[in-house]
Amino acid sequence: MKVSFQGEPGAYSEQAVFDYFGDVETIPCESFDAMFDSVVSGKSDLALAPIENSLAGSIHQNYDLLLRHNLHIVGEYFLRVRHCLIAMPGVKKEDIKKAISHPQALGQCAAYLRNHGIKTEQVYDTAGSVKMLKESGARDVAAIASKRAAELYEMQILEEGIEDNAENYTRFLAVGREPVVPELEAKTSIVFTLKNQPGALFKALSVFALRDIDLTKIESRPLQGKPWEYLFYIDFIGSTSDSVSKRALDHLREYALILRVLGSYPRFRG
Amino acid sequence: MKVSFQGEPGAYSEQAVFDYFGDVETIPCESFDAMFDSVVSGKSDLALAPIENSLAGSIHQNYDLLLRHNLHIVGEYFLRVRHCLIAMPGVKKEDIKKAISHPQALGQCAAYLRNHGIKTEQVYDTAGSVKMLKESGARDVAAIASKRAAELYEMQILEEGIEDNAENYTRFLAVGREPVVPELEAKTSIVFTLKNQPGALFKALSVFALRDIDLTKIESRPLQGKPWEYLFYIDFIGSTSDSVSKRALDHLREYALILRVLGSYPRFRG
Numbered sequence: 001m002k003v004s005f006q007g008e009p010g011a012y013s014e015q016a017v018f019d020y021f022g023d024v025e026t027i028p029c030e031s032f033d034a035m036f037d038s039v040v041s042g043k044s045d046l047a048l049a050p051i052e053n054s055l056a057g058s059i060h061q062n063y064d065l066l067l068r069h070n071l072h073i074v075g076e077y078f079l080r081v082r083h084c085l086i087a088m089p090g091v092k093k094e095d096i097k098k099a100i101s102h103p104q105a106l107g108q109c110a111a112y113l114r115n116h117g118i119k120t121e122q123v124y125d126t127a128g129s130v131k132m133l134k135e136s137g138a139r140d141v142a143a144i145a146s147k148r149a150a151e152l153y154e155m156q157i158l159e160e161g162i163e164d165n166a167e168n169y170t171r172f173l174a175v176g177r178e179p180v181v182p183e184l185e186a187k188t189s190i191v192f193t194l195k196n197q198p199g200a201l202f203k204a205l206s207v208f209a210l211r212d213i214d215l216t217k218i219e220s221r222p223l224q225g226k227p228w229e230y231l232f233y234i235d236f237i238g239s240t241s242d243s244v245s246k247r248a249l250d251h252l253r254e255y256a257l258i259l260r261v262l263g264s265y266p267r268f269r270g
Numbered sequence: 271m272k273v274s275f276q277g278e279p280g281a282y283s284e285q286a287v288f289d290y291f292g293d294v295e296t297i298p299c300e301s302f303d304a305m306f307d308s309v310v311s312g313k314s315d316l317a318l319a320p321i322e323n324s325l326a327g328s329i330h331q332n333y334d335l336l337l338r339h340n341l342h343i344v345g346e347y348f349l350r351v352r353h354c355l356i357a358m359p360g361v362k363k364e365d366i367k368k369a370i371s372h373p374q375a376l377g378q379c380a381a382y383l384r385n386h387g388i389k390t391e392q393v394y395d396t397a398g399s400v401k402m403l404k405e406s407g408a409r410d411v412a413a414i415a416s417k418r419a420a421e422l423y424e425m426q427i428l429e430e431g432i433e434d435n436a437e438n439y440t441r442f443l444a445v446g447r448e449p450v451v452p453e454l455e456a457k458t459s460i461v462f463t464l465k466n467q468p469g470a471l472f473k474a475l476s477v478f479a480l481r482d483i484d485l486t487k488i489e490s491r492p493l494q495g496k497p498w499e500y501l502f503y504i505d506f507i508g509s510t511s512d513s514v515s516k517r518a519l520d521h522l523r524e525y526a527l528i529l530r531v532l533g534s535y536p537r538f539r540g
Contacts, residue, residue, distance in 0.1 A: 054498065218490060
């Protein structure tokens with residue numbers, strides 16, 4: 001099986017692919033667009049797209065790409081993001097004067113770096129920072145990236161889990177060309193639009209609340225060409241193959257101008 | 271009066287300041303953080319913060335900064351974003367081989383640039399691209415930026431309104447140290463958290479729906495330290511000084527764990 005991810009080899013997204021799918025072939029893609037295209041064209045079987053981080057929030061580009069492509073969500077995975085301080089082999093922690101990484105990773109380790117008197121420099125990618133460090137051979141610089149990136153480039157991990165906030169998770173969605181029918185507890189993701197009138201969203205949410213269906217996420221995105229109207233993305237516990245969820249979606253169709261099911265898939269239980 | 275904005279002189283945000291406030295002193299700030307700080311410290315009287323673009327969506331950093339600071343929203347403004355193709359004086363449109371600007375501006379003019387066979391190069395800022403072009407003196411390069419940036423740097427506008435989608439608006443919020451009491455039609459912005467239980471958001475929206483209060487925006491942001499729990503930001507038509515809105519907010523306090531009014535302010539009518 002071939003699974004696409006966005007980023008360089010050793011990216012957190014690639015680690016998520018191995019954690020979730022086991023021993024598969026990974027296909028690195030330059031952009032989220034290219035990652036979706038690789039599934040559409042058949043170059044890969046699935047893509048694993050980050051959709052939300054517990055600290056930074058939703059990754060809107062992937063919400064937009066789910067809408068634009070006629071693909072199906074077939075699974076979800078939560079990756080605990082553990083940043084590693086990575087250096088050339090033989091370097092000691094007290095030698096490190098500067099850390100290089102993606103701005104978000106540097107930001108998530110800001111207190112640690114400050115406490116150790118380590119300055120920062122931004123680069124475009126976490127795994128890329130390890131590659132750059134190896135090429136430069138610098139012995140007073142560390143990269144911040146995943147454990148996998150350190151192993152891939154045969155570098156030394158000086159410390160693991162240097163993020164300031166341990167509650168750092170990224171939720172990924174597995175996306176493929178064919179839908180699945182989940183057997184155990186399921187989640188369903190939908191996207192819809194409503195008439196722009198008072199109480200519209202309230203009515204839409206009633207179809208779930210009146211049936212005690214648990215919503216796990218609501219996200220709004222601008223509707224292109226209609227300023228200040230929105231697409232709503234909702235995740236709920238349930239599957240399009242169970243009768244309660246089916247009735248809720250039929251009920252929602254009475255209010256929604258557009259309604260699309262992006263997929264029902266097994267709920268991830270860590 | 272002194273009004274802070276984020277960006278270089280000539281930025282779209284600065285144009286919004288002049289459109290909305292008239293002839294005031296503008297204070298350019300490097301970051302959104304610095305812009306909020308300048309109001310807190312008294313270096314400026316107000317800040318004008320972009321909160322949402324009709325094509326790109328919400329600017330989450332400013333949602334987070336509204337929460338972090340004890341400031342008040344005192345007004346809103348909608349800027350129609352009109353991109354200009356800007357060149358050195360005397361240059362003709364057919365001489366232009368390359369356009370430089372912020373990636374978002376280049377993206378919003380992609381079809382126009384493709385149709386005219388103009389290549390692109392990304393720089394960090396729209397107004398900054400005009401400054402760079404003037405310094406280089408290049409006669410086969412154009413910058414894409416606001417009309418004001420062209421005037422500020424005494425450059426030539428080759429064409430105005432080259433964006434592919436005319437429905438390109440940015441909503442700005444004016445933020446100050448003291449609340450206002452709006453006299454005409456008002457909007458109110460609030461932020462709240464809910465217990466993580468089925469139907470929680472439905473109940474929260476009921477306080478508005480049951481009183482026919484019109485919601486204009488709902489946005490969710492991650493609650494730091496509590497993965498997959500959310501802060502909800504809602505804008506509605508009404509003012510904390512009218513009795514219906516007051517009762518709705520009292521009702522919402524029955525469900526909300528935290529509820530803060532970010533401000534009531536005059537609704538913008540273009």
